[in-house]
Amino acid sequence: MVNYPNGRSQSYSAVPKKQKTLTELSVAKKSAPKSKSLVAFGKRGMNFEAEINATNDYYLSRGLAVIHKKPTPIQIVKVDYPQRSRAKITEAYFRQASTTDYSGVYKGHYVDFEAKETHQKTVFPLKNFHEHQIVHMSNVLAQRGIAFVLLHFADLEETYLLPSSYLITFYYEKNGLKSIPLAYIRENGYKIETNHIPRIPYLEIVNKLCEVQ
């Protein structure tokens, strides 16, 4: 886990994390200790993104769906090519993603989603979504893809699947509001129970969405 941004250099060898995801949220919340994102899931031992990745691994291994997280988009500025060694990137920057983080296929359907976490208890901040992601979701829906967001309320220990159509509607109609009320999410979304294996069984709800289509 990267404590980002914290003003110092740090090494890690895990799969690179997206710049503006879970970690940023935990840092952004001023009252939260910096290591919050490391302990928030103490009971469950994984953060939200890791749980989703584990869920996708489970679905893939069982032949239920093929859904992957896209690599973090990175702007490469400088690369060294040491003799007899592999290329080494020595200067690069995180770029803003132009699409959502997860996509794949389930029974022929295109599935596309973004996963975000908050420590708020009554609302989900809209700053988690960039306008080009909203546009991307609209484009996906226009092509009859299945698009949604997975919203995790860390302190409440509640996770919801909200179809993108509701997020898009809210985004444009309530232009002045900076957050989606939890009540709106509960009314239009689906609560995901996370007690089982896989940890975040969102595919059951995706299956419902496919049937409606």
Place this chain on the structure above:
Amino acid sequence: MVNYPNGRSQSYSAVPKKQKTLTELSVAKKSAPKSKSLVAFGKRGMNFEAEINATNDYYLSRGLAVIHKKPTPIQIVKVDYPQRSRAKITEAYFRQASTTDYSGVYKGHYVDFEAKETHQKTVFPLKNFHEHQIVHMSNVLAQRGIAFVLLHFADLEETYLLPSSYLITFYYEKNGLKSIPLAYIRENGYKIETNHIPRIPYLEIVNKLCEVQ
């Protein structure tokens, strides 16, 4: 364009290229000058990957399909967080992609493909495809996704769409062979005429594949 690997440091600001794609091929071909990949499409002014990206932009702008190239997967080792400045990656390496480069949605269908280029004139070298990409394509087909490869013969100026099922079959049945004969590609694939806008109108063939499904 990156001359990769060439034993020296080099700066560029374009979107990062995948480690083992077109550039590697042009470098691998010993008789070709190092700048070959820059001039091979002189007549058309773009390389194969750029043409596909332009095609996808065209499809997106016309509301015909939502298909994106995935970011290059990169293993981040070290990040600096200068005060009052954005995070700077100071050590990172290219990673092998675990899936294919392109995916998206067309009329509800999941579309997934890899694009490769060769300077060979009678065969397409199989080293362009890693086994986990073959496995990924098999997984996609099992979920009823549309999966294929776009194969560009640069010197012939011919481009083919080969459904992944034929690539997979060939890969496992002809385990000893290191290349797919052009005749096999012509017999089982679809030639794409590249004279029009968009440059590589593969969606027409995808539409046929969807109808067959």
